[in-house]
Amino acid sequence: MDVSYEACSEAAAWLRARLREPPRVALVCGSGLGALAQELRDPQSFDYAEIPHFPRSTVQGHAGRLVVGRLGSAPCAVLQGRFHLYEGYSPAQVVFPLRTLALAGVHTLVLTNAAGSLRPGLGPGHLLVIRDHIDLAGLAGRSPLVGPNDDRFGPRFPAMTGAYDAGLRRLALSLAPPELRATPGVYVGVGGPSYETPAECRLLRTLGADAVGMSTVSEATAARHLGLRVLGLSLITNSAPGDDVDDDDAGDVTACGAGPATPTGHAEVLAAAQVGARHLRALLAALAPKLDEPGRGRTRPDAP
Numbered sequence: 001m002d003v004s005y006e007a008c009s010e011a012a013a014w015l016r017a018r019l020r021e022p023p024r025v026a027l028v029c030g031s032g033l034g035a036l037a038q039e040l041r042d043p044q045s046f047d048y049a050e051i052p053h054f055p056r057s058t059v060q061g062h063a064g065r066l067v068v069g070r071l072g073s074a075p076c077a078v079l080q081g082r083f084h085l086y087e088g089y090s091p092a093q094v095v096f097p098l099r100t101l102a103l104a105g106v107h108t109l110v111l112t113n114a115a116g117s118l119r120p121g122l123g124p125g126h127l128l129v130i131r132d133h134i135d136l137a138g139l140a141g142r143s144p145l146v147g148p149n150d151d152r153f154g155p156r157f158p159a160m161t162g163a164y165d166a167g168l169r170r171l172a173l174s175l176a177p178p179e180l181r182a183t184p185g186v187y188v189g190v191g192g193p194s195y196e197t198p199a200e201c202r203l204l205r206t207l208g209a210d211a212v213g214m215s216t217v218s219e220a221t222a223a224r225h226l227g228l229r230v231l232g233l234s235l236i237t238n239s240a241p242g243d244d245v246d247d248d249d250a251g252d253v254t255a256c257g258a259g260p261a262t263p264t265g266h267a268e269v270l271a272a273a274q275v276g277a278r279h280l281r282a283l284l285a286a287l288a289p290k291l292d293e294p295g296r297g298r299t300r301p302d303a304p
């Protein structure tokens, strides 16, 4: 698959030729969160298979469709389906859709995901508003920015301090419906697709993570490289096994958060995400007027 700047530009031009107006905000739907696209007015919809160079979704709960419409007054593109490293996609393939949308006009990116809680008291149905992340794959050399740098995307060495926009985070925390018990925290991205062992959860907690998932970090890294403003929202679908869990008996014991210890399967993650999606939709509707601002464009502070 061609992941070059030229391929992204071709996909962006294909979209722009078909859209009533270029998108300025993009939203990536996490597992089971595709219903977030229902917030869009006057939607236009495209299967990923139609869009030049786009990868294909292989995971249940990721429809593989791009829906573009108005979120409040903001022209918004919703990716109903994302790509994960465990599907066999390279980091550059994982971030191809958001690079395309940036070239099509997007300046603000909302990343959502379904995640496991590592923090006591943070349980299924709660929302972690991402303050910072730990990119385990990226730290091990599987960043989407590895390889020759194309300066047209962004600089060779982008800063990742303040990667998640503080203003958007404050807004999300203040506007979230009370049912979501929204709290700021750190998301750790792991490779998957197996869920974590109790020992791995202990390790991740020691690293300072509050929630664990298999996505988002590559996208946030590429988005900052592009100079996009990023908001990250983790809907907690399960608690990861805690210190109190006997490794031989992990299924029986309630773990560090409320609710069931460790997901026993993706179906449970999808079911929990679908329950929380209703409140996330309300949050998006409340955030909509703040996501687009006249005059705002993609910023590349340290671009050459």
Ligand SMILES: O=P(O)(O)O[C@@H]1C[C@H](O)[C@@H](CO)O1
Residues within 6 Å of the ligand: 029, 030, 031, 059, 082, 084, 112, 113, 114, 115, 192, 213, 214, 215, 216, 265, 266, 269, 270
């Ligand atoms: O795309 P997200 O991060 O929401 O999906 C999560 C992580 C895995 O893909 C899957 C595990 O159930 O859900």
Ligand SMILES: Nc1nc2[nH]cnc2c(=O)[nH]1
Residues within 6 Å of the ligand: 114, 115, 116, 117, 190, 192, 194, 195, 196, 212, 213, 214, 237, 238, 239, 240, 262, 263, 269
């Ligand atoms: N890695 C990981 N991803 C998830 N996505 C939803 N729940 C989980 C989890 O417990 N661990």
